[in-house]
Amino acid sequence: MSEANTHARGLRLAWRLRRASCRLPEQGLTLRELADLHGPAAPGSLLILLAAPCLLPIPGVGTVLGLSLLTLAAGLWRGRSHHGLPERVAHLNLSADWARRVLRVLAQCHGATEGWVKARMGPGAANPGRRWLSAIVALMAVLIVLPIPFGNFLPALSLMLAGLALTARDGLALMASYALAALSTAFGVGVSLLGLFWGGELLGWLGNWLSPGLIS
Structure with missing residues (x-):
């Protein structure tokens, strides 16, 4: 895929998604309909599609899409090159407001590829079944x-960058997504440990506060 073709494809897709965001039905869109707008369900485009809603605070979506990303990671581990959306995920309906936000995020994502996401270091991104990638996708899905x-x-941003890298066969962008995944993991572990520490401190304080009353 040449740099000019990648650039033109990204601009066409960004334009199509922006136009769709202005013509949404009142009932919103299902993820299958969003996938149809996005194009062929290759691993790169599916990563972008499944990760984008996780950037937004949509209740319950992170759990459903996280499990779907785990399914996608299993497919990548087996070396599959094309995947369909699981039925439960395909029928997940986003309201018109949320679907509009997701479409605009997707359009901005593809529009932002202009000039910096391109075919380079091909062997790093040419094989979507690489086990490193599947492990990263699974870890980000768990987070x-x-x-x-x-x-x-951060995990969703990392997966979107990985999806762009796969779509453009950009090995450098794929390495950047791995670095962002490492940062995401460090953040998740740090926040979890901090929560455990403060939770333990709070329980200790409550125990000290209640103990005299219980003894008396």
Whole structure:
């Protein structure tokens, strides 16, 4: 895929998604309809599609899409090149307001590829079945599912960058997504440990406060 073709494809897709965001039906869109707008359900485009809603605070979506990303990771581990959306995920309906936000995020994501996401270091991104990638996708999916405060944003951003890298066969962008995944993991672990520490401190304080009353 040449740099010019990648650039033109990204601009066409961004334009199509922006136009769709202005013509949404009142009942909103299902994820299958969003996938149809996005194009062929290759691993790269599916990563972007499943990760984008996780950037937004939509109740319950992170858990459902996180489990779907785990399914996608299993497919990548087996070396599959094309995947369909699981039925439960395909029928997940987003309201017109949320669907509009997701479409605009997707359009901005593809529009932002202009000039910097391109075919380079091809062997690093040419094989979507690489086990490193499947392990990263699975780890980010687990972080998205876990109830970590503000824990969805960085993993979702990492997966979207990985999706762009696969779509453009950009090995450098794929390496950047791995670095962002490492940062996401460090953030998730740090927040979890901090929560355990403060939770233990709070329980200790409550125990000290209640003990005299119980003894008397």
